[in-house]
Amino acid sequence: MRALLVCAVVFGPVGALAQSTMPTHPGAGLLPPLAAPEPYPLFPDPGRPRAAVPENATAPPEQVVAGLSDSSVAITTSFDGSDILIYGAIKRETPIPDEPLDVIVTIEAPSEPLTIWRKERRAGIWINAAQVEVGAAPSYYAVATTGPLDQILAPDWDDRYRISLPLALRAFAGAPDVTDSVPFTEALIRIRQQNGHYRLDEGAVTLVEDTLFRTDIRLPANLVEGDYKTRIFLLRDGQVIDAYRAAIEVRKVGLERWLYRLAFDQPFLYGLMSLAVAVAAGWGASAGFRKLRRA
């Protein structure tokens, strides 16, 4: 019961973290899939080793068959975000069970190391006083579901597949130098949710006749390059019964790609080119204005 409540707190709307709702789903009758059923922490220590997930050891009775509208996203000069349509069907050999069926779709950008700083007032000035280094956190992470996440996903299954936002954060780099790192990770999620880089769209997946599903996920303009991990989970009674994975390749193309490669492969040349552009522009404007004034 407590575990589910905790979940609800995490996924409350932005800015209303404390305003929790009592979960209506009883969550009873679930068998913990892992050997060590520790109390489900709000922000587990990301340094804890991840359990190997034995996936689909036996063919599940229901399976996801899915497709993406784009298997790659091209970042052009005028790129300002992209919508990805994720759709699919559920393949089954047996009659539809009675329990409700739910679908969760996640998209995860490549991870990057980052530092979370907290300011404190020292001698009247606000300075960065404490830090927590996160070894790897996705620069973008979206979760779309058919219903409230805390009701359709059991905590231990969340722990196992690392679906919810706090769990999607990866390892800390070394031991954090603060005793309580929870406010830091909370702040990371809060800030990234505010700028749209972490998002939870409950109810954004539409499910038809317990067989067909689809959702649109908006990728923001500020994307980094890399393979975006897409996962689709099929759930019954809070338990993941099938998982499907695919990758969306996000790449710069054309001028963007050429400049990027030049900057990293030939930095001196790139630097000279930048200077040449600057000097030419400065000289050109000067000459142009002189002509204009004479005319």
Next chain:
Amino acid sequence: MQIYLPIAEVSVNAFTLMGLGGIVGIMSGLFGVGGGFLITPLLFFIGIPPAIAVATGANQVVASSVSGVLAHMKRRTVDFRMGGVLLAGGLVGSGLGIIVFNLLQSIGQVELVVQLCYVVFLGLIGAMMLQESVRALMRSRKATTRRRSHQHSWAHRLPLKVKFRVSGLYISVIPPLLVGVAVGVLAAIMGVGGGFIMVPAMIYLLGMPTKVVVGTSLFQITFVTAFTTLMHAVSYNTVDVMLAVLLIVGGVLGAQVGTTLGARLRAEQLRILLALLVLAVCGRLALDLFLRPEDIYSIASRNS
């Protein structure tokens, strides 16, 4: 019109950037400051990563200073000999500054030191300039032109005296060299051209006439920022040429407008304007330091 920046990996509005460049360009032409002290914080504000803002800001300053220095050369208000001495010091200082910058980065207090530097230097210089130019304005109203006593100061008693004909000075090269080094160090740490420090230093420390100060400082800034841009591009890959071009388009046009405006205004008025501007930026930064921030947490990406 949104445009995706290849190095910064963010999408921003092209017209916003051109507008920023334009404002900074006008100031560059008007005051002989590169505008880096404004462009860098403004780029932070619109979400450009700090390292890229600093490096690209330097590249933008190159363009607006070239544009400005050419305009000044036409009016023969550049003291090349003085500029060369300042530049020699500036390059040494810039190298030293980059070492200090790396040191600060490793202990995670760059932001604080940069902000403190801005507040202290801008505050001191702004107050000093305002006081001086108001006094000068009063004096010129009474129409008594009197040589200020500090024009014959310790700077005239040092060895290695050189004649700076354009400036009408016969002083030792040591003070300008030191000014160059100091400006170079600060330029590298604060990510600016250093004009807003050099202009007052030239006027009040070296006693140069105001009309050659702007052109000469632009001359020095052009080369110091070019050096900085190249260093950043080679060692950190943080120059975003797409961002630079957008800023430059606005900047070069602004610089020409600024130079034209500058020729119409009187030197004292110009200095009062610059002093007020410097104080305004200082006040804004000081507020950030002393007021409780909106969010006491912040995220810094750590590129390995």
